[in-house]
Every structure is written in C-alpha cells, then in structure tokens.
Amino acid sequence: MPNLLLPSVATILTQRDETPDVRTYALRFRDPDERAGFAFTPGQFLELSVFGFGEAPFCLASSPTRGPDVEVTVRRCGRLTDALHTLGPGDEVGLRGPCGNGFDVDAARGKDLVFVAGGIGLPPLRSLIWNVFDRRREFGRVTILYGARTPSDLVYKDELRDWERQADVTVRVTVDRTGPGWDGTVGMVPVLFDHVELNAATSLAYVCGPPIMIKFVVQDLLKRGFAAEHVISTLERMMQCGVGKCNHCCVGHRYLCRDGPVFNVREITEMWE
Amino acid sequence: MERSATRVIARSDVNEWLAHILHHRDVIAPTRSPGGDTMFAPITSPDDVLWDFENPLAPPKQFLLPQTEPLAHFRRIDGHMHVEPVAEQRERVLFNVRSCDASALAFLRETYARDLADDVVERRAASLTVVTLACSVPCELGFCVCTDAGPFLRRDFDVQLTDLGDAFFVEVGTDKGRALVGLADALFQDAASDDQARRDASELAARAHFGGETCHFGSAMRRISTKRVADELWESMSAWCLDCGGCTHVCPTCYCFSVSDTPPADGCSTRCRLWDSCQYSAFTLEATGHNPRTAHGERMKRRFHHKASAQYFQRDGRVGCVGCGRCVKVCMGTTDMPTVIAAIRHGTWDGGRAHA
C-alpha cells in the first residue's frame, strides 16, 4: 500500500436492487495493475469512499475465485450510504483494503459447512459460499439458513434458488413477518434448526447478522453440540481507519478491524474490556 | 575523526547555533504567545525561544499528528476523480521540548509504525529533529519518574541539553542530532569528565526535588489487567468527569482520530484526519444506532485500559502515560491520571483530590 489511508479510484460497473433499501454494486479498480494485484479472503472488508462524503467499511460480498472485480451489498442508512445510493454505473468511488483477517478457508476443507445469516448478514457469508461452490470438492455438505424481517427484506433472492439446486446443499429461508406471495417458513432464524439435520462433530458453523440474532443462534448451536471453536462469527463496531490506528473499533486490546472482524465464539466469549 | 556523543556549548553561543538552525530548518519552540502564555509555535528569531518556562498546556504532538490533517485532495477533472496526496513540508526542529513530551513523541512514532505502518506519520516523524531540555528543576505536577519518561532521558531524543549555568551539556542521541550539531560544529567542544559530572549531579538533584505527585502504575496495572476493577468504581468515578475530552486533547500520547471529508464543491473535496476522543459518547456509535459504550463509566474504563493495562504495555513496551501532569491541570472534575490510578489501587473512590 503506497499510503495507508489513501483510497484508490474504482468504477461502478453494475448495480442491482436487492430490497427497497439494499443495493449490490459491482466495482472495478480503475488502475489495471491495482485491479490485477488485488487479492483478498472471504470475510475481509473494504473501506469504501464516496468522495466528499467520507468512507465506511463494507464486507467484500464477492469471492476471490471469481476474478478481480468486487461486489459490495449496501444498506442505505445514513450520510455516506445515502450518497452512494445516488451513484450508478460509470460513477467513481474510492476503495481501500482489503482490511481485516477474513475466514480461514483452509480450515474449512473437508468439513460440512453450516451458514446462518440474518438480514444484511448474508453478504460476508456469500463471499465464502461462492468460494466453497467454486472449490466444491474440497468441502462436505453445505447448509444455508437465512432469515429477514419480511419477504421484501431478503437479499440475493435469485441466488438463493440457484444455491438450492447445487448438489449436497440445503437452503432454508424464513421471515419474521409474512408478506404478499410468501408461502415459506415464518419465524425467527432459529426456527430453521428444526427443519435440518446437522452433524456437530463434522461441521463448522458461520453466523452473521444482527447481534441479537447471533446471540440466539450461537446458543442453539452450542446446545446442539457444536464446540465454541467451531462456531465462527463476525463482529461489528464503529470503524474509521480499518487499519488498527484510530481506536474506534477496540474491544479491550483487540482491534476488530485488524484482529477481526472474524472470530470464533470461544474468542468472542474471552474478549472483554 | 569520530566525534564524541557528548559535547558542551557555551550559553553565550547557543543563539548563534539557533541562528544556523533557523537558516536551514523550520524551528518550533516554546515561546511567548501574544496573549502572554507559553506555547509551542514556529519561531523566527533565537530570541523567541524560552529557556525558563512552564511546559505549554498544548503538547508538541500537533507537530507529529496535526489536529486537522489534510490527507488528500479529491478533484474531478474531465469527469474522472483524481486523488492527490497532500505533500509534506520541509525538515523541522522541535527545540526545548521537555523529556516527557519527547517520550510521548517516541510512543506515537512507534505506535504508527507498528503492524501496518502509517507512512504519512512515519515521514513526518523522520523529518522532525527533537532537541530536549532536561528538567533540572522538575515541574510542579509532573510524575515522569513513575513512567520512565523524565526528568532526564536515556533515549527518545536526537539532542538532549542540560543547563549547566554558563554552558549546556549536549548529548547527541542520533544521526539527526549529529547533523543539527554539525550545522555549527565549531561552537561545540567535546565534553570533559567534569562536565559529565556536573550533568549527572543535576539529574540526581532533579530527582531529589520531585513534586508531590506520584502515580503507582504497577499495582493499578495488575488490577486493570485482571478484571479486578469493579464496574461500580468506574461508575462512581465517572460522576466526577465532565465528559469534556479535555484530558485526551492535552494528553501527549492520546491519538484517537476520525476521518472526514470537506463538503464537495465543484467536484472537489479534501479528506482530513481529525483528532477525536474515546471519551465522547458518539465515538463508538454505530450506524444502526447501537452503541456498545453507552455508560460513562465504560468510556472511562476504556481510557485507563488503553493507558495502563498489561495487555497494552506488552504491545507497546511503554505505559501509555508519560507523567506530564497536563490532565491534572486541565481536568475540571477530579478524574486525572494520578487520582484515578490511586483509586484503582485502593479500590475505593472518595471524590478524588481537592484541586488547588
């Protein structure tokens, strides 16, 4: 990195509306060398700049197995994300990263994988899910459990159907409150555990979503015999620099932007400040 | 010929040395502000430099980490965004810095170089030469003896001066310091053993004359690092903190920051790094509205965990306090470093000190 806090320019290639307030952008580094040299792991994130509006962290939602262009899925909720949502294909943003530790993909080889996501927690898992599908033979059974508040809050709706068609993959989706055209499961994410068979001894579980969802899902997994080291989650804190300097993201002496955002539940339980 | 690392310069020659330095470098020194108080500021004449002064309330950290620091200009040219890093200025000398402040600058330099190095700060640190004036007469509120940051230094200076009355004892710590002395080499003599003895006596005398302020980090660190400070203690202490962030702003080692853009005008904007404070409630406020540190006591706990936990001490190799005493001076309540450290040691809080 030539300058730790200096963003590089990237162009928006495409945009896709996921929900009324969530949009996925595909981005390409403007500098060809930078594009070619950009390497990352699922679970890492980018600092994305909207020039004149600052920068904020967003998970890399695409997989390194699918080329050097990257995707982010962004919920509109404030100053920067409002400004981002006014941009479209051809417009330029800034990117800095990748930041953070990411998932240990090699540790997942040979394991059955359980992905549990709530709401906007699916993007970081999608990066890992794509990665697993692109190296399918290296991993065992895949179970994907996903929930959102209402049917219209589900992201990646088309992909969920594609994923289900893959061999040895189970996808279960639920919504807190039903809506027009929904004939699937209704209830919070943990209800999905009653709809699948999980083998705690052979599995790793990845859990992403709002803190309250993570709490209940983790409790359930532990009750079903998962070891705390085998339940992996991402933590969120207010972040500014993303590179361990500004102190916004600290929990005790741990820096979520450097030591995290990916931790296993044992590490999370041992964290204190 | 290899030059000795210890030299002597006559008091009457110091201004000539400074004139040589001013000819080649920007010089920042404690000086009298138009309002009459002491501050670190660029000087234009050797006569502006103070030699007998109270350490300024604003530490020299602003010359390593500016309070508002432009990082890059964003310009839209022909429909495309250009990111232009802000170029750094010329070589600067920080003159007559106190030992505690020089230790703090070293702490900051190391912090920004560790792990992912912040090249902007590294370059600025490399272009700074630090000349310290050892504290032959310790300041009233300082407790640098408790933090290994003064009153005399063994490291962290480029040049250390000790006032011997008619002359200054000159210790050259680095190549940068050697270059500064080299600007007027003829003004310096090699130190004799008698000069060294007078310097050492001055250090001993300084230690003996220390102010009333002490700060026992060791036992407080043991408690902080092993979760043996009760939440109730933080809660009761926090009632005596006005949440103003003053301590973090005058602290020479505090370095929390935020990043922000100036509002765009004609497609142009400037990205700035700004001092922030972990003592402000919005410091950890997330976009969802969730805030993991809502209780005031939790923010205080954070500050002292960063300053005086074994976890951070292991990482940094230093306590995050140099004992300059500025928080004692600036706190409108009673929650300055020595008072809080004492409360942690004793496990009780009685409202803190009565400020003079």
Ligand SMILES: Cc1cc2nc3c(=O)[nH]c(=O)nc-3n(C[C@H](O)[C@H](O)[C@H](O)COP(=O)(O)OP(=O)(O)OC[C@H]3O[C@@H](n4cnc5c(N)ncnc54)[C@H](O)[C@@H]3O)c2cc1C
């Ligand atoms: C590692 C990491 C990865 C992330 N990945 C993603 C991702 O993939 N996708 C994604 O969408 N987000 C992600 N986020 C979150 C994302 O960074 C934030 O949503 C983003 O910073 C919001 O910026 P903003 O400027 O738009 O919001 P801001 O302007 O900073 O503020 C957010 C909104 O919160 C509201 N708000 C502020 N204070 C309160 C309060 N006290 N009570 C109620 N509301 C309040 C304000 O009204 C404002 O509209 C991630 C965060 C982290 C740390």
Ligand code: SF4
């Ligand atoms: S704290 Fe120590 S080093 Fe700092 S000014 Fe006071 S006596 Fe000098």
Ligand code: FES
């Ligand atoms: S976001 Fe700045 S230290 Fe982690």
